[in-house]
Amino acid sequence: MNRPIVFFTCFYITGVLFGEFTRFKATTAMVLAAFCLLIVMAGHILNWRGNRRAVLVLFLLLGLVLSRLGMEESKTPLVQFAGQRIILVGQVSSGPDVRADQVIYQFKAHEVVRGEERHPVSGAVRLQVKECNRVFSYGDILEVSGLLIRPATPGNPGAFNYRTYLEREGIHVILLARGEDSLVKTGAGGINPLISTALAAKQKLAAAATHSLTPAQAAVLNGIVFGSQGLIDQETRQAFSETGIVHILSVSGLHVGLVLGGLMGFLGLFRAPPACTAPLVTPVLLFYALMTGLNPAVLRATFMALLFVWAHHLGRDRDWPTTLALAALIILIWKPLQIYNPGFQLSFTATWGILYLGPLLAAGLARLLKGLSESAVRVAAPGPRGDSVPQRGISENFVRVAALALAVPLAAQLATVPLVAWYYNLFSPVSIPANLLAAPLVGLILLLGILAAILGLFWLPLAGLLNASTGVVLDLFLALVALLQELPGAVIYLATPPVLLAAVWYGGLFLVAGICSGVWSPAVLRRFKNWTAVGAALGVVLLLIWWPWSGGGQKLIVHFIDVGQGDCSLVQTPGGRNMLIDTGGWREEFLSGTGAGSQVVAPYLRRIGVRRLDVLVLTHPHEDHAGGAAYLVKNFPVILALVPPAALPDGSGEAPGGETAEEIPAAFTALMKNMEANGIPVEAAGAGDSLALDSMIDLRILSPGEMHASEASLNNISLVLKLTYKDRAFLFTGDVELEAQRKLLERGEELEADVLKMPHHGSRTLLPELVQQVQPEIAVIQVGAHNTFGHPAPSTLELLEHSGAAVYRNDLDGAVIIETDGYGLQVRTGAGAY
Template sequence: MSSWLGTDTRGRADVRLVPAALVVWLATMAGLLLGWWWSAVGAFAGAVAGLVLLARARGRPAAVRWWRLGAAWSLLACSLAVGIFGTPRLRTAADDPLRDAANVGATGTFRIEIAERAKPVFSAGFGGRQGGVRAVILRARLVTAVVGGRSVPSTGAVVVVAPSDRWRALLPGQRVAATAALAPAEQGTLTVAMLRVRGPPREVGEASVWQRIAQTLRSGLRDAAGVLDPEPRGLVPALVVGDTDDLSPQVVDDFQAAGLAHLLAVSGTNLAVVCVAVLLLLRTLRCGPRAAAAGAMLALVGFVVLAGPEPSVLRAGAMGVVGLLALAVGRQRAALPALGVAVIVLVLWDPALAVSIGFALSVLATGGLVLIAPRWAERLADGGVPRGLAQALAVPAAAHLVTAPVVAGFAGQVSMVAIVANLLAAPVVAPATVVGVLAAVVAPVASWPAELLVRLAGPEADWLIFVARHGAEVPGAVVAWPTGWLGGLLLAVCVALLLVALRWRRVRVLVAVMLVGLLFVVIPARVIAPGWPPDGWAAVACDVGQGDAIVLSTGEEGRAVVVDTGPEEAPLTACLDRLGVSRVPLVVLSHLHADHIGGLDAVLSDRAVGGVAVSRARVPGWAWEEVRDKARDAGVPVVQLSAGQRLSWPGLVMEVLAPDDEEVMPAEESEGTEINNASLVLRAVTPAGRVLLSGDVELAAQARLLDEHLDLSADVIKVPHHGSRYTSPELFAAVRARIALVSVGAQNQYGHPSPITLRALTGTGALVLRTDTSGDTAIVATSAGPRAVTRGPSRSPP
């Protein structure tokens, strides 16, 4: 059977190159992880195995002799190549003199050649620090190095951590100079040192014409994608050319949890999709086989230029060639040797690929595509499943199972929804990729056709985000798993046992019954009717990470007041969607720190909003301008609140306790503490009791509240400043809350909440609930007083 999977399930696989590919891969991996001499040991072992096969080929039947001779000579040749080319490179990197300077944290002046495009490091806003990309990571090669006034003879690979400004725009092949502090490189790689740079690059060289063309095309695609909403705007360039600069961190998390993260990087799939589209077009135009093949190869080269001829892209190109070859010849025997050649050539060319997670995933996924998926599709078709559906089911299942051990060992988690998510995503990936590539090509010529093409890709991007988000939110979508080699091997054993067990009919029936039970009993019980939000909820502390977002019901269906919006848009959007909030009469921003205003668009863009309320404080300046501009663009007025004001709705009364009009507001140059102390302090009177919302007030503002002898008593307190240690026990004693809500991000770097603060809270008898461990937390009214109902965290913390 020749199918779109590109294999012939009746032909036996030609595995003669597999031993040689494994020797090259494993010997190089051992040399990187255990010491360069292990590469020589592996090469020697491969050569011995080749000689043994060569000796045992004599006197055998022709077919056996043919196989053993091919395997033997390939083993000998590849072992020799590892010994001559691979091992010396590993030794040179291991003995690089710059490593000694890096171990003592020396500073020097370096001239480097950029090897890959900058990868942005996203930082969520917190306090007065604006969120966004503030640093980038680049891989480079040393040209010259001067440390302590002395020249260091090194041309090794380095990793550069630098400010986003100006460094982000550098292209592969450009040479720059910089002063940097050295740090030790990660173990098990060819990298000899890490360079931490503070200033801009100097003596910037010119990029090649191909790199400049590629950058122009990528920029054109990114600009054209600006016509889409924020999340699909960042996804389209990532999906098409692996450009993740504008990708939302929430989308990245959702794609990882749903097992779709491979779509965010350039892979062999991207290239195969483009090449197949060109093949079909040329065949439709009645071009001959050779012309069609030449056109597909030109398309592949062009796509590599577009995405950037970097090691990761070239690796994907090699894998794309393998997939294309399998598709073209329709034979398993041709695809597997091509995969073996790709592994051998790539690892010898760049030994660092031997320990690359991306490389391992590419090889395994391609192997699953050409070896396992066709057999499974054939068996499903023989069992009565329509052939097209059988192939659609077999591909994601095979790819997920063979790559799951690597993902589990690396990420410490297993996605239980990946097969279904990939099945749902597959139909839109190819059209989105083709349309996106066309948009990138035409963007430099005319913007409006590019924008039109991007709009055509918008629904596909929306669908992928929908699948990833809802897949990530399925209970049990992600299962924690041991990390490292042990975790990967453990899952590999489990997968192997499962595959062996499924060969017996009774086991298959049992597994099918379990899956049906899961589908029709467990999932509907927890997803279709999850019991969230609880009936009669009065207030909800949303799980938005390291920030605040409190939702107060007004007693009217679909209406609620939102106090603070967290650091990012997506978590608050998800929380409001779960609560069914469509109208927001008022958004209150307690103060203008990034972790309280970052998600403002989540409210303004999708819901009817009556107004945005702030205090008299207008710092930091960038934050005030951002709030004002967003409110103006949404046509929403900005109002000012001060102590003594009282706002009411049918089921909610909100009192402003602080700051008053006489309090001195912080100046633009004020520190974070002064801005925190200018927070609005509110008390909400709800059917479930009184809720004190304290913003981020610290000791000075807390003392003012106590000195003014205000009635601070409340049934529920939103603990100030995420449970910071700068909180007075006297405040908790004055409030006498029964429930304390701590809005905090999992494993945050600030040490929130402080154990001292938690002990002070529990000392008052309050029930302490944290959003990082409890997720969204609702307060509901009961005859015995307020009760807390938790939803549970959306997924396991990283």
């Protein structure tokens, strides 16, 4: 068996996946593994020729056993206290993750205190602390009072499943604490001295950047050197993500390679004996991995670096497939469920691409560059007799280096395209030039940052002098990233691709690489006599995959997106137009630009392939309906925005559309002005207006109409829209309350609709006559779970039950997606996707 470790790893991974999807009991799997082990031992003693197959089965069962043990051992009795305020005693089991608005700890629970009773417990807890200036350290024993909750499951299909992610990390509950008084340190101890030393060293080394650079520079530098991303602002993270170099902000193979290269150069400078290289490099790399948090990319790079170093030290052959497989096997035996971690998948896939595709691409690019060079010099300079004197082309060394420099990022991108599209819904055409330009700058930043950090251990002013240069390079680097991000076509957002498309992509890579490398011999290739038929078959397969990915056909699709306590509805017309009615919004989102818009709505739109908004409707100026627009209008082309007349500011900032009983929020007015300044037409709409959104769609505005100032609260000026497609109609009612509902009832039969978006999150301010007049088949309540307003009101739910309408709620059902061909109605929910 060639490369047995590769086969062992593949079978082990199969066992881990098998354990996830079959729900085997760990005890059953252990019995099967023990039985298989006996067979392997007997086969070894008897020199059984088929014993290698039994070993493969043993690794499969080992993966099954360890994955089931990992799932079952992480369960904690703390789940029974979820939803309660408790006092939890435990120990900080990780370094603090300091963020702008909170500090996050991994916390090992010891006991729950309830009055005079103490209940011993065990298990890992994610501790999130807000409004507390004190940062605790690894090993501190704390008594924490707060609200214990279970991580939320996603309400929208395709959204990141935070609960599953944490459960795979062994965490089933989150403790939310607020304020200095909620945490009391009662002791310390019982810790791993190596981890404690590494984290203490990281804290001291990071202090040099904190004390000598601006906060923004220090955040990026500590991200590059130590992988600490908590204080990096959203705009910077987005710029790195969209240019394809986000891996630079978390320690990965590039960083480990640069550290290893620096160590080798340092040892070479002092002429250290070759026999000392591996023993000296090993503890430094392991210590660096401990400082940076042992994420999958760091572990992979560290193990591979050490395996290569020790193979050279021992005079053994270095085989990259075996090394890569062994690194994966070590990590997955330690933490089997890391196989589901996007960082693990991207790290190993990118490395596979670089090592497998890289040499082939480098050879091809070298031939291309050499050919271009030779073509350029064929135009010879005239000699003294009129003949031609050949000019020298580019040196072969330069061609090889240039080809390799281009091949590495290209190979990594080709290998990770499906995964990046699946997890992040983007493709970055500027990734290759960005990585080429970033690599030398990152190397210089890493060198200067580490030297300054070491100097800072002895004298901070000296570190400050060196970091003056670091700051200049950082500013240059960030300016370069911003420039690349602004290039036309720098990022392309994609709908989430089907799994089959990824399979076709990787199959194509193997096929092309096999042909180019000669693995597929001419005899094999001759079997494909009719390449036209093969190409046509492949085209049909791709068409079948692409067709369901490309759109919804002649259907109207309305998405009532789960944004928590707020409203957001997306209308996709049969003609391919997109209208977003409200954007959701969380507290302070108008000002911060971070919240429902950036974390929920934008990812949702990108997952389903929406790249622009033909119409953005903001029904009224409350933040839970319009706050997300602050992010969306910056990141999506918006063709037209509609607001109620009273919310549209004129040049003086006054609302000419009429007086209201409430003042228009200044942040909303600023948002409107910003939209107009950026070329987005903002128009007022009111009762009697209509909009030509799509030739097959009838869209009418039913409210607001004329209203007395005392009745014109911000809720009552909500835009009310009726959308009709053939025989089916949808009524969107914003947050209209009793006064506006009475005005609507004057329209009589015009209100009738099959789907009613309930006004004001299903509050008690509802006229029964409105539901009676609309006569909906389906009522949708956009409401957040555990909201403090008591929405939806029991009286509203009782009214809907008596009306016979089917009720869907975001807090219970997640997103509600209704499709119609103009005749039937088909309903899907986000909760049904999990």
